[in-house]
Amino acid sequence: MKRFRLVAIVGAVLLLIALFSTLRGWSAEGPLERDITVQIPQGASLASAADRLEEAGVIGSASRFRLRARLFGSGEPIKAGEFQIPARISQSDLLGLLQGGKVLQRMVVVPEGYPSVLVHDALMRADGLEGQAPVPAEGSVLPDSYSFERGDQRSEVVARMQKAMRDYLAQAWPKRQPNSVVKTPQELVTLASIVEKETGKPSERRMVAAVYSNRLRIGMKLDADPTVIYPITRGRPLGRRILRSELNAKNGYNTYASPGLPVGPIANPGRESIDAVLNPAESKALYFVADGTGGHVFANTLAEHNANVRKWYAIRRARGEM
Template sequence: MRKYILLLLVGSVAFAALFAYLGYREFTGKATLSETVVYVLPKGQGVGKTAFDLSERGIISNAGIFRLGVRLLGMDKSFKAGEYEIASGSSMRDIMELFASGEIIRHHLTIVEGWTSHQIVTYLNSVENLTGALTTLPTEGSIMPETYQYLRDDDRAALVQRMQARQEEFLLDEWSLRDPELPLETPEEALILASIVEKETSLEEERARIAGVFINRLRKNMRLQTDPTVIYGLNKTGDLGRPLSKKDLRTHTYYNTYVIRGLPPTPIAHPGKASIRAVLHPLPTDELYFVANGDGGHSFAGSNEEHNKNVLKLRKLEKERKLNTD
């Protein structure tokens, strides 16, 4: 009898060892997952529910082995909620370690230089993995245009606040380093002029030169006469959907710099770092005018006579191009 009991005990131990070995091999072995998948681990979700969900989605082969392995290794309280990228071939142990690492997916979005508040809000509300719809427009010019990192389910309003903090910090730092004797009284005025420069050119090499023209006009109390301010005064989205007319240039708004003197009351867009720096360190120049040259840049002039010649060149070029396309 004792012999049979001994055999039974040995057999049970051998079976348990075999089961443990097979379970360990399945827990640590390469999985059959053939492609990378994204898995969102909700906050507060336990190991049992996670194991079942992973098994249902075909990410792991056995929910019981995953649950047991995690608990035996003492990792059942270490999982961190978030969005994870599970690589193809990941073992159950790999997945356990991934969830415990907190290495969640970090997304990126880009705010484009020269966008208006309306454009930024429209864009952010279209990003599906953010939460909390934006219902009010942020102050024009208050956001730093650049690429931002964010996590799934981040709040849109909190993200906007982060963007605004970046702009404020940068503006104040640059203001403290500004050239002397600029005709700008406050950082806010610099931001307004930077937004105009931003809308006037996308060429890096032109920004400081255009800023120099505007600075010269401000010093001489000349109207800035810049089309983007007219457009913004007529439509705060920054897009009329049509070319400006002569009537538009004569229409009085607080932003129409063909009518008002000095700067408009607020920025007309969100300027980037380069435009802010250009305004605070403008190119020394005697130029007072510029007009598009038809090739993506501008022609500059120090006198009205020279400027009118540049305008005629542009009109001639436009006429020739129209004839060639008709």
Template sequence: TRDTTIVIEPHQGSQAILQQLRDAALLPAVWTIELPFLLSGRARQLKAGEYALTAGMTPADILEKIAKGQVVIHKISIPEGWNIWQVRAAFLAEPLLTGDIPTIAEGSIFPDTMRFQRGATRASIITQMQKHMAEVLDKEWAARDPAIPLKSPQDAVILASIIEKETGVAEERPMVAAVFYNRLKIGMKLQSDPTVVYGLQAIHDGVPLGRALTSVDLAYDTPHNSYTREGLPPTPICSPGLAAIQAALHPATTDALYFVATGVGGHYFSKTLAQHNGNVQNYKKLKKK
């Protein structure tokens, strides 16, 4: 044989499968190979699916592979930090999946690489990812720092989603979490840029902003804008990964109330507005270079 892929549809009988293999020149026209297979009852075990067949496989090898159901496994990856519109687009763009996409609550799926067979339903994979998120949340919430003021696992996902979008530096996440807790503690607004971006996307059906935020954006009130509204947003703003969830539930110990990008990866953290403004100016100077 040559390298090839064959798809056996569900509900095909064994004779139809054998004929399909003969038509594809994967089995000889004579029955010398098939007869023992039929007599043994193994033909009834031939399974539907997509099979990768390599050059050099004998007819007996091919029949055995199909009887064992050794189908091709495909993958779909949902990275940490993707929002629901990106998730939907990825599932719709995967031609080997079938079916509609159910309504997905933001932050309800655990970002991961999922394995599937051709013809699997989008809904089934999304359900698996939601189950995984629920399991992770149950475990992490039970082990949370008892001093944190969050009321529910959903609050943890909301805060974790903001942390996920604020920094990609793993060791900074507990510090970012602590800053947000410190702000909440004194009744200060969270003032997180990613919440503004999400709020603007939400009122435009998920279309990416495609530009830097402006002062007008920061002042434009949406349910998710943490510059105009107090406390946590009403929903998560993305699918946070495990590290961000753990940071939200185990914040660092710090008096910092502010942070700004260093311009070279990471952030400067500061306790006072004066220190913060100095760090902002340093960042702006670096950007101009």
């Protein structure tokens, strides 16, 4: 009888030690030496995910992880996706990460004023996207940061970018003010793309929009350099000065050669440039030129403008640029 009790006591002690070891292993640091990403496929079970995690070195044993998950876990299903796994993550935190579904978000960034050829380049460079995508129609993409998960299709991301532009135009168009000269959303995007390319200062966008609106209102040519460059490079940097022959070329885009708006956008304008065209500044300005600080100085008359140009040339000569 005493022997039986002794065996029972020893068994109980061993069981407690095993349980303690199992519990300690559940919350202790794991073997992973550096942060990695792991893809859990759609429909994966805890068992198959554990095998994948063991192969990646996140856990030491898939079977022990499954046992501890059954003993100490919540029982919630795991989610699919790409997970950022931090170094030394415990098995407890690992299960919580997989069940919480906080998957790694990858991003494609489209800066304001990006032409569609560069949007396409960014999509094709994006690690994790799959498939092909055509170059989007110019002006059809809303500049923003777009998240995606590994395995998403490039064509799907383009569709989301274009839907974002359609949605923003639908929201913004009814807010156009009486001094806005655009008559259609297409004209809005076209003029906004010129405003976007002409200034990088948010504070100037409504003034630049005012200058071009005033010119369109009186039938004056826009004389916008970016419209000369666009048909040559489709928005990529020109890398040199514009040639006289290019200033004279009639191609539907060149606003030095023809009055009115070009035949279409020359970039993908952002929200602020769209809003500026719908609500330009109250100004009679018809001209602007760089002021040497990254911004522009505006003028109502040609005489004022010529004086501002002379000042700009003097700045450039002082810098050794002329």
